[in-house]
Amino acid sequence: MSVSTTSLKIPGQEAVQKKGWLHAHKWLLLRRFSQILILFVFLLGPIFGIWIVKGNMSSSLTLNVLSLTDPFVFLQSVLSGHVVETTAVVGALIVFAFYAIVGGRVYCSWVCPINIVTDVADWFYRKFNIKSPVHFSKNNRYALLAAILLVTLVSGIMVWELLNPVTMLQRELVFTMGFSWAVVLSIFIVDAFISRRAWCGRFCPMGAFYSLFGKFSLIRVNALNRDACNDCMDCYVVCPEPQVIKPVLKKAGDSNPVILAGNCTNCGRCIDVCSEDVFSLGIRSEKFIV
Amino acid sequence: MKPSTDKTLQSRRRFLENISRAAGGAVLYGIGLGLYSRQATSLPAQSIRPPGVANESDFLSACVRCGLCVRDCPYDTLKLSNLGDDVALGTPYFDARKIPCEMCEDIPCVKACPTGALDSALDNIDDARMGLAVLIDQEACIAFQGLRCEVCFNVCPLANKAISLNRTHNQRTGKHALIVPVVHSDACTGCGKCEHACILEEAAIKVLPTRLAKGELGHHYRLGWQEKQKAGESLVTPDTPHQYNLPEGTSYDYEGEGLIPAPKNNGRNFNDTPFNKSAIDRLNEGIK
Numbered sequence: 001m002s003v004s005t006t007s008l009k010i011p012g013q014e015a016v017q018k019k020g021w022l023h024a025h026k027w028l029l030l031r032r033f034s035q036i037l038i039l040f041v042f043l044l045g046p047i048f049g050i051w052i053v054k055g056n057m058s059s060s061l062t063l064n065v066l067s068l069t070d071p072f073v074f075l076q077s078v079l080s081g082h083v084v085e086t087t088a089v090v091g092a093l094i095v096f097a098f099y100a101i102v103g104g105r106v107y108c109s110w111v112c113p114i115n116i117v118t119d120v121a122d123w124f125y126r127k128f129n130i131k132s133p134v135h136f137s138k139n140n141r142y143a144l145l146a147a148i149l150l151v152t153l154v155s156g157i158m159v160w161e162l163l164n165p166v167t168m169l170q171r172e173l174v175f176t177m178g179f180s181w182a183v184v185l186s187i188f189i190v191d192a193f194i195s196r197r198a199w200c201g202r203f204c205p206m207g208a209f210y211s212l213f214g215k216f217s218l219i220r221v222n223a224l225n226r227d228a229c230n231d232c233m234d235c236y237v238v239c240p241e242p243q244v245i246k247p248v249l250k251k252a253g254d255s256n257p258v259i260l261a262g263n264c265t266n267c268g269r270c271i272d273v274c275s276e277d278v279f280s281l282g283i284r285s286e287k288f289i290v
Numbered sequence: 291m292k293p294s295t296d297k298t299l300q301s302r303r304r305f306l307e308n309i310s311r312a313a314g315g316a317v318l319y320g321i322g323l324g325l326y327s328r329q330a331t332s333l334p335a336q337s338i339r340p341p342g343v344a345n346e347s348d349f350l351s352a353c354v355r356c357g358l359c360v361r362d363c364p365y366d367t368l369k370l371s372n373l374g375d376d377v378a379l380g381t382p383y384f385d386a387r388k389i390p391c392e393m394c395e396d397i398p399c400v401k402a403c404p405t406g407a408l409d410s411a412l413d414n415i416d417d418a419r420m421g422l423a424v425l426i427d428q429e430a431c432i433a434f435q436g437l438r439c440e441v442c443f444n445v446c447p448l449a450n451k452a453i454s455l456n457r458t459h460n461q462r463t464g465k466h467a468l469i470v471p472v473v474h475s476d477a478c479t480g481c482g483k484c485e486h487a488c489i490l491e492e493a494a495i496k497v498l499p500t501r502l503a504k505g506e507l508g509h510h511y512r513l514g515w516q517e518k519q520k521a522g523e524s525l526v527t528p529d530t531p532h533q534y535n536l537p538e539g540t541s542y543d544y545e546g547e548g549l550i551p552a553p554k555n556n557g558r559n560f561n562d563t564p565f566n567k568s569a570i571d572r573l574n575e576g577i578k
Binding site: 045051054055056058059060061067069070073074077080081082083084085087088091137139140142143144146147148150151154155156157158159160161162163167168171172174175176177178179180182183 | 308311312313315316317318319320323324326327328330331347348350351352353354355356357358360361362369370371372373374375378379380402403404405406407410
């Protein structure tokens, strides 16, 4: 492998030349569209008085029929000792089932508005060739998740919801803006200048939670065409969780070509930047893809 | 040592290292979160929870901060706390002085709650206990100055049950009445309409969380008259009517007048008030 890590090389350049700009940004654009569309639907009510969806991403009511509840918030409520009513139980089960099919951390890359901020921060980091001085372990988020669930269980209070930046931003965007923008700015500064991919990749316990059942999800990115890989390393540069790519890019026969790691967010950026079309989106079982 | 065992040892060491690091991290986070949770869940007295909240800690474990109650409140009474407010982040509350609860009969906020944080068993808004109105400043309340106000009584949705008017003697003028509002905790829902309507610059009547507003008698206390009623008779030696040893001709007023000297003219019953009940008779007495 001739690893030429010329740091100022823009990842995906070859893909743009070969496939065209639009094709080389397909999944990125779809993702941004999805994130903004979801936020827009939530904002239709408070801004234009068109109440398709009420509430926020913690729990919502769509068209006065469909009730959805975030499974992570739901879990915290249950652990803190509350007997939750049926509406929220059903809502959490629907959301849980959805992400169990499409990929747990699809929530992170296709829904969560913080992701836009951290993606921009990472773009900043690459663009200006910043070297981050601090490095956290990828397992840090699981320690945080464990602590949150334990403290919630012992104290009977949903501790994390007292400071969860993810639900906070979603809520304040839809209701009234408090100081969550300051928290988001802090996340940006940390991610861009202090510790690369710190929030989504090292701290966010919500992402950690979703990654746990994302392990078993049906829809997965694969590298079925890995023989065509020319070791350009662009996918590693853009991937928010590059450790998930490593096992699937080994020689054919050496490993499963499907990314099974729960932390793959199914964002599809690797598919975009690959000029050789190594990656594609499919289902988890190798047998059914070809 | 064989290289394979060496490798196992190494991987075991790494495993133990990772485990202990993760456990250490979790403990640190746990301590931080535990301490933060205690501080961040204190509720300021002026922030009132929506109907159907029995107690704050149960509420904080049940509310998912979705704001559906806020959306369904027709009077924009409820709002969600933002970062920077001192109410637990994202939870619904209202400030009665700004917009009080209008006590909707169909209780839309409770119906909207998906988790039961607002108790769906609440079907009569009169049973809600959001807080308790307290006439907190008798010095400022103009009714205590002898002025007619009664605004809090008049706006109370449960007037005569939650707030009644009590007539007492005006000590300042000596001849007028004070018409004073009195809140009854068995009926007050804590809707805050009284606080909202109070005509003062700063309300003299305020809705407080019940835990702040209520005292509680020591559980070992037994009130003699209640026990007497329960038993049907006095549990101790029956009371003998109290005999005051008063100077001859004087009487005693329990209501605050104290010792009343004997009237100059004779022929009056000392057990009566010093004044005759009939206004005409009093005029006649004056003429005599």
